[in-house]
Amino acid sequence: MNQRGKFRLEIDPSGKESPWWVTVLAVVLAFGLVAVFIAATGKNPGAVYAKMLGGAFGTEFGLTETLVKAIPLMLCGLGVSLAYRIQVWNIGAEGQFVAGALAATAVTIYLPGLPFWIALPLMLTVGMLAGAVWGLFTALPKVLFNVNELIISLMLNYVALLALDFFVFGPWRDPAGMNFPGTRPFTAEESLPVLGATRLHFGLILGLLAVALAAAFVKTTRWGYELRLIGANPEAARHAGINIRGHIVVVMLLSGGLAGIAGMAEVSGVTHRLLYGISPGYGYTAIIVAWIARLNPFGIVVSAVLFGGLIVGGYSVQTLGLPSSISSLLQGSVLFFLIAGSILGKVRVRWN
């Protein structure tokens, strides 16, 4: 099939990972492709990108906003990356995030007036547990009946988002909120501490802590070793007696739990109430964040900040009359070029 006269292309499945510049090239090409669409709508792509860059990283406000957006991306991205390590395609971080936000808010609704040293740990715990349970709903059908986890986790996103709508439009709506779909504002005791006068909150420390822990565990423990083994060759791992099903359940609990923490941190640290449309698609962007970092925990910190900047930059170009969906367009394009590029390390050209 690949015989084309002078040379032939070969794919070596055992080939090395593609070099780092492929990732950079993918990002550049994605911006190039989207520039075509921007130009097609009669805008100057250079000016638009300059505005995005300035908006995301140019000012102190932009920079802290970018970091604020990077927190959920980091936590959700780390979560899905653990699942992707063993080829469990969890695309349900969005729902797991919402489950965490709902559970944390439930504490403020049903147990109001707690002191911060009870309220915050409790919100964090139930948020994490709710996300983990939401992840478990995906893991159990997978391990018991071999059901495709992609579809289940995505369907659960819609269920969680509808549950969110039910609560913010229904029983939890703030009576003093003039019909605004959101809960009552959290008290100071129910809010995560912030840095000075910025909106940057304690969630950043939680995110970095989770990244460091995950990196250490994956690298040094038997559990991490088994994860890497399953990722490299599931068949060999099974023959080696590794309990793959057990690993799937654990990884989905962790994946969901991390997204749940992100949901808790968002309501308690940023919005200070549960809102309609609490997530601008963090769970989906997290998929790309994990992939662009090649599932490396520290790489996820970097890509989370970059994509946080993309979201903030997307908002800032709205003043130029462009929809903020330009950032989701960019995200999809990056992933596309990244996959095409990931094969580069495996292609050998042979001259006959």
Next chain:
Amino acid sequence: MELITQLLIAAMAAGTPLLFATLGGILVERSGIIQLGTEGLMLMGAVTAAMTFLATASLPLTVLMVLLVTGLMGAFHAFLTVTLRANQIVSGLAMTLFGAGLSAYLGKKITGIPLQGAVPKIDLGWLDPVPILGPVLGHLDVFTWASLVLVVLMTLYLYHTSWGLHLRAVGDNPATADVMGIRVQVFRYGCVILGSMLMGLGGANLLMVFSPTWIEGMTAGRGWIAIALIIFARWNPLYALAAAYFFGLLDSLGFRLQLAGSPIPPYFLKMIPYLLTIAVLIFVGWRTKHKLSGSPMALGVPYIREQRF
């Protein structure tokens, strides 16, 4: 009688976009390739249809543009997965994210503008006296008829032609098919492109017939439901028809209950299709735990001639 007819009409209206997308998915997966970009392709199909029809008011041109755009996207997926053997799951996910982003970007200006009289109905009023089915079949639109014809054509093709046999061989055992002289890569390219076009048509159908106004993310997970329906339908076009209408029926039932002032909050009624998808997948998984699911044997496995390990 009257009620059955009405429910059938509603089920077909809500089920036909799903049917198009499911048939497209069956075609793609029969060749051994997974295409998870359905949601993105449906969105791109819908936004392309809306933009073209608002600009030209011509149905043939609209359909042509939808086929062109989604065919190109399908060709890209085929290039990545067949030629470059990239990860099929990630490529499909990228297509969904890209399609969602691009359709939202392109559709910003036409959001909320209704399309009127886009799709003509084929009036077979003389069928009305036939009980139940008469009034149903007598007033169907062009898209619905096209989907029905497609079910028949695909069934004939897959099970009653030698080309169909070749396709099934490609999906089950590409190495053997290759030895027999069947051009595996050509079949895979063809099926991915044609199947992606059908998914795009599903989106166009959703927009032009079912809810004729473009809204960002209007497919609301239907692409993913269609992927589940492929499994439910055991990769068989005829079963796909039944599965799509069954989902269409439950979808419209929820909507009807809501209109009738049911005490159940609408948010929970809207969960029905998603929860049902999960339930159906668990049911199929439980049933086929120790049996064959009907899935093409080589699904998701890239084929490399003279592969060395």
